[in-house]
Amino acid sequence: MATGRNHRPATSRSRGIPEATVARLPLYLRALTALSERSVPTVSSEELAAAAGVNSAKLRKDFSYLGSYGTRGVGYDVEYLVYQISRELGLTQDWPVVIVGIGNLGAALANYGGFASRGFRVAALIDADPTLAGRTVAGIEVEHADGLEQIIADNGVSIGVIATPAGSAQQVCDRLVAAGVTSILNFAPTVLSVPEGVDVRKVDLSIELQILAFHEQRKAGEEAPEEEETAPPAAPPAAAVTKKRSEPGPDGDVPAVMPA
Amino acid sequence: MATGRNHRPATSRSRGIPEATVARLPLYLRALTALSERSVPTVSSEELAAAAGVNSAKLRKDFSYLGSYGTRGVGYDVEYLVYQISRELGLTQDWPVVIVGIGNLGAALANYGGFASRGFRVAALIDADPTLAGRTVAGIEVEHADGLEQIIADNGVSIGVIATPAGSAQQVCDRLVAAGVTSILNFAPTVLSVPEGVDVRKVDLSIELQILAFHEQRKAGEEAPEEEETAPPAAPPAAAVTKKRSEPGPDGDVPAVMPA
DNA sequence: CCAGCTTTGTGCACGCGTTCACAAAGGCAT
DNA sequence: ATGCCTTTGTGAACGCGTGCACAAAGCTGG
Missing domain, CATH: 3.40.50.720 (NAD(P)-binding Rossmann-like Domain)
Known part of the structure; x- marks a missing residue:
């Protein structure tokens, strides 16, 4: 979801690797590198998926966009896959x-x-x-x-x-x-x-923290029945030229956010 | 839809907000805060969307999950919207x-x-x-x-x-x-x-950079005539573990990047 | 009070991404 | 070899997110 400037039909020939897959390749690469350092020769999609924190079906589908680099009944060759992903990501160059x-x-x-x-x-x-x-x-x-x-x-x-x-x-x-x-x-x-x-x-x-705060609030609110906010914001619609709502801070930031 | 009066889309209001929307709320909040500091009273979805770098239709749909906080023909009250989003994100508390x-x-x-x-x-x-x-x-x-x-x-x-x-x-x-x-x-x-x-x-x-590298490589490859992924580094099966260097293409080089 | 203009709110369709479930493929033991 | 067992690769269904397009809503001027 970087910039929404994507007027490409994602049809770059057979190179149509979905964006979501690209975003996960570095994750797989990291897990594979760790395995490589431990000299593990092969991994199954199940093991690798666990190490990368994703679903094994998703991982297999992701790899299928790169090609058929696995061996049925065995799994994936770690070293070979490290190379393939590195190349696909463009990491084989400086x-x-x-x-x-x-x-x-x-x-x-x-x-x-x-x-x-x-x-x-x-x-x-x-x-x-x-x-x-x-x-x-x-x-x-x-x-x-x-x-x-x-x-x-x-x-x-x-x-x-x-x-x-x-x-x-x-x-x-x-x-x-x-x-x-x-x-x-x-x-x-x-x-x-x-x-x-x-x-x-x-x-x-800052955005990441705010997203966490949202979920945190939701978790807290789930247990309480219906905790009404202690903030009567009032003044819903516009129309009224009364933009002088309550008493915000001089810095113009969120009113109720002001620390006590 | 039915009676669109009550902003509570079937589920627990906060429960009904799509994750993608939650991720954009901080973006809107930042843009709105900037407007608030310049004492701008109202904004249209078009203006705010431009400031936040998103599509205006998407912005309106996002806000519709929070409730009907806009005024048709006018736009959104900046201060009021700042408060509503802050509250929804849980930023009204410490x-x-x-x-x-x-x-x-x-x-x-x-x-x-x-x-x-x-x-x-x-x-x-x-x-x-x-x-x-x-x-x-x-x-x-x-x-x-x-x-x-x-x-x-x-x-x-x-x-x-x-x-x-x-x-x-x-x-x-x-x-x-x-x-x-x-x-x-x-x-x-x-x-x-x-x-x-x-x-x-x-x-x-590191992951963000690798994603950028992927797109960068793709951009570079687009101008060159269809660069067939000639690079059978061999070692597909578990047997061969040899990582063979191959002939990538014009740039020729390809320093090994992967640490052992 | 009405006509006309602006902007919101949203129904709808489309495409991407995820997940399931299974046939095909390959190794291994006998 | 042959049959069994494991694991891949993928077809298909589903759900979410996006963007279009438009009717409803509200303001303003006459």
Whole structure:
């Protein structure tokens, strides 16, 4: 559910791998890599599915989109499947990545081992703060944003990670795209608008927490009969120019959310 | 439909909200909050949809699950909608959260403003490293993992964030759940197994990048004439374990990425 | 009070994703 | 070889999510 820009009939010849399947391939790959390190030669769909946390039928169907790589009565060859999935995901080649915005999060990302371990190479760390330039984070020197275009061109970067504040995310995004980046991983809490052909995936910590809160509330409400909220919001319809509802906070945030 | 007056679609109101809709509510809420700060009184579904990056029909349908909060010919009252969505998401109450694993990522999360701004309060930072205990991160003192159960009980924590290495994630998870946590946001690259009734959402940086790499590879392959997946690395059956390099195509290279 | 314009709310159809259930395929023991 | 047992690969049904298209609702001007 990244960007809804998908006017492709999903008919890229036999390469019509469903998006949902693609999203699970890294999961399978991780489980298979673990098995590989333990020198396990083969796995059944049932075992692998358990390790990946999915349904075995789903896993088999997912693999069927890649081809018939299993052996009936035996299972899947671990090493072979690792290779096939890696190739399908494009991990058999090197992907230089730039991280823009070296704050707490950007630094954490730079240090994250999961990047380098699968074909992703941090080509550069970029920040707009001049005082950061020259400092070393995760063994890589932070460069100033002025050189962004040059860095991307020199390294052939096609994937960019945005870890800036929300305010500058779109601007950074535009520059990345203009410089040739066609895939963006966005950590800033903003909706990015990009031209067609550019993929954007967003990771939003706040949204994830809010979804959890919803379910948490629902769980709590299930046990209580019908707990009426202690907040009489009133003023349902518009029409009334009375937009001066109760007494929200000066910051304009959710009224009732204000901590006591 | 019938009498559309009462907004309670057969089931328990909150029960009837599709998961996909719940996932978008925080997005709408953010856009609405921005409008609220600019003192915009009302918005049309078209405007709000654009701001949230979704289809306007989808937005209207989403809101219809909450109830009829709009005014035909006018749009939606911003303040009122902010309140309704906040309430539906459970943000009208305070959610104490613990973050376990105060490494680079954990520290970044602790400093992330998006937490505190919407009813989430970092009740405690917990780490197993004794040398970290007592140090202050984001204005909060890091506590040792020994006190995990006590901290959760004392603060009534029901949401936990796991930012530990993959190796200890399941163990931490088990302790959290045993102590009463029923919602977990997992940043560790592992599949967590939890008892029924516990919600887990995972944020996996590596997986997101791999999905981007897939699309990136596909984009690159589209321009080249139909690149037949010539690459019989052999070793289909369980017998041969040889991973043979083959001839991928134009780019030729293909450095092995998989660690042994 | 009525006509006309705007925007919501939603019935409906379509397509994707999930799951079931089973025939086909392959190994292994005899 | 042959028959049995295991596991894959997939056809088909089902359910969810998306987007279209339009009637109903509400505001505004005459």
